[in-house]
Amino acid sequence: ITSKKLLTLILVLNENEQKILLGMKKRGFGVGLYNGFGGKVEPGETIEEGARRELLEESELEAVEMEKIGNNLFTFENDPVGLDVHIYTTTRYLGEPHETEEMNPQWFSYADIPFHQMWPDDRLWFPYVFNKTKFTGHFHFAQDQKTIISQELIAVQHL
């Protein structure tokens, strides 16, 4: 790859009830899949500010505190642009989740995640999130943007 797009992904967790808030994406990249909230980091904002803004735009929740949990690089066959996705969790936020133009939020138990309606990498790295283990991953997709051709996923001390 010759360049990377900087993206964020926030996972909202209710650790007591062992639930995660996922949104059904209504438009754009990943439409029809459940995912955390996030998007492109805009010029002039930090990655964390971008993550907080996207959470607010897509779910109407305001993160009070966030923790970095992972960093995934997604690359695609015959595509020079990689996606550098910075992943955060939050357990402290203000407001209630609402449906927005981009996402329809829904709570899922950790035991009941709809992986068959999610990006195929998610079932591989979500366990790190639930175990609070920091990780980095690289997933290389076929041109169809659905099939993982190769992968690397490791636990790290620092991100």
Ligand code: 6U4
């Ligand atoms: P627009 O429509 O331009 O406002 P924006 O909300 O800025 O878009 P979007 O939604 O296209 O950006 O960002 C893509 C989102 O999908 C980011 O949160 C990262 C996430 N994502 C991309 N590939 C992923 C993958 N393989 N697995 C995953 N999340 C992925 O779990």
Ligand code: NA
């Ligand atoms: Na988005």
Ligand code: NA
């Ligand atoms: Na955006």
